[in-house]
Amino acid sequence: YWAMVGVGIACFAVFVVGFVCLVFWATLWVGGLCETDPSYMKRFRFLFYRFRQDRYYWPTIIVTRNLALSLVPFIKVDDIHLKILLFDMVISAALVMQFKFWPWRSHLLNWSEVISQALMLLTTIVSAVFIPRQGELPSGKSAVNALLVFLIITGAM
Incomplete structure (x- = not known):
């Protein structure tokens, strides 16, 4: 081992x-x-x-986002809602930066990135509702509420 x-x-x-x-x-x-x-x-x-010349630094953001997403499952926490929350925080931060900087050369690629990240957020938010917490009633409302607060704050920026 x-x-x-x-x-x-x-x-x-x-x-x-x-x-x-x-x-x-x-x-x-x-x-x-x-x-x-x-x-x-x-x-x-x-x-x-693939990126506009004034957004030459965008590969570092993509690599950092992908590294953060790949490290979320390795967190040794038994609370799956926390892992989903961390995953959604990374995706929503990347989504906000995508909207703010619009880095790809093609508008179609920018919209494709936005839609794919939004669908990942939607999928994880909806799935968090159906995962029961251990030792509690199967509601999952606290993690979803925390995520919604984070998304509202992120959207306000």
Whole structure:
């Protein structure tokens, strides 16, 4: 068991953290190296070509959002409503930033991103109602109410 945990931690450190660091590094140096090294944009074209030039930093936001979403299930809490709440907080923060910055080159891609994130929010909010809490009556109202308050505050921004 512990050998596999070690392999998992090593793979996470190399592949996940390594890729996140690469994306942050490439985004940080895009302004300076793009002018002096023409091969720089060829190497990192997969990060920047989909977004508007004034939103060159958006790959870091997407990678951070995806990393946060993938780490939510690893929280060692038996309260599934809390996990759903954290998932929805990450998605709603990304949705607010999507509306504010409108980063994709195409309006169709921007609307596609908005609709997919809104559907993820809707799916998790509706599913939270049907998950019974352990040791309580199966209502789930507290987590849904907390999420609705968070969404209202986020929407007000």
